Amino acid sequence: MTKALVCKACKKEIKDKDELVTANHYLQVIPLHHDCFDKDDRGVMATLFSNHRLNGWTGYCSFIIMVIIGFVLFFTIDHFIRYIPLCFIILEIYYRIISYFKYERYFTNHISNNHHV
Numbered sequence: 001m002t003k004a005l006v007c008k009a010c011k012k013e014i015k016d017k018d019e020l021v022t023a024n025h026y027l028q029v030i031p032l033h034h035d036c037f038d039k040d041d042r043g044v045m046a047t048l049f050s051n052h053r054l055n056g057w058t059g060y061c062s063f064i065i066m067v068i069i070g071f072v073l074f075f076t077i078d079h080f081i082r083y084i085p086l087c088f089i090i091l092e093i094y095y096r097i098i099s100y101f102k103y104e105r106y107f108t109n110h111i112s113n114n115h116h117v
């Protein structure tokens, strides 16, 4: 049995894929309710640049934009600082993988299991 996904903000179970928001927080990926993320976003976490949404449409868009900008910077800057955007890309890919395998896949498995029954 997979254990229930619990929202880091309100400590209640996240029951639906549409409710799930994954965000990065100090090198960790945390699951939140959509509503809790919105509330959080206006609060303390919003002041931290590192905290942003990972899953869903906005997550994919910012991921793609970040990767493109990162690679453009990497290939245009002729200096050792070109590795900084590269580190950001690696970090973003790492977050996405964790987000997918830890949380998003949880619901994907549930849906595919239901189809077999």
Ligand SMILES: [Zn+2]
Binding pocket: 007, 008, 009, 010, 011, 012, 032, 033, 036
């Ligand atoms: Zn919550």
